Amino acid sequence: GESVGLHLPTLSVQEGDNSIINCAYSNSASDYFIWYKQESGKGPQFIIDIRSNMDKRQGQRVTVLLNKTVKHLSLQIAATQPGDSAVYFCAERPSGGGADGLTFGKGTHLIIQP
């Protein structure tokens, strides 16, 4: 079946460095993608989203890149801070206006080292 997957389950970076979290998706019909951050014991927190008609979107310290040719999504976090430590999920919305909910990957655990 269709799925969203992450290349790396764990990513360890030094505080202050930039981090890149990657995600591969397989549903070419998906029209909307979201990155969520989930801290231990909490629900997923929205970070940034991008529609399929875009290839880049920037937020505060975060950038999402979408490459539809290779079905790849990435999240870049600039100048990582201890508070960035969490599990990051990418999610896609299959076309259909949200009827099927979001399809999530299993997550990447980002560890910020001092």
Add this chain to the structure above:
Amino acid sequence: EAGVTQSPTHLIKTRGQQATLRCSPISGHTSVYWYQQALGLGLQFLLWYDEGEERNRGNFPPRFSGRQFPNYSSELNVNALELEDSALYLCASVGLAEETQYFGPGTRLLVL
């Protein structure tokens, strides 16, 4: 503005019992999604409610059901609980004509 709220935060049940989980969406949001996050797995889509109606459900058995009330809050019911139902249950709300799903803190259900 208050975010999505869920209750209870934790729930312990025994196999065969029923569980009821509640969700209050962000004020003004009319759509509620339910997801299951089992240990070691990603979030799995359970149910979608919009304007008081069940619009779609994921690949879960009928003992997972729910409803949405006139104030757009929602309830998830799980009947005949099984051990593998132990998970974090998350709800998310979406505003009318919007796309972003905002999640609540979840209810952690433990089935013994």
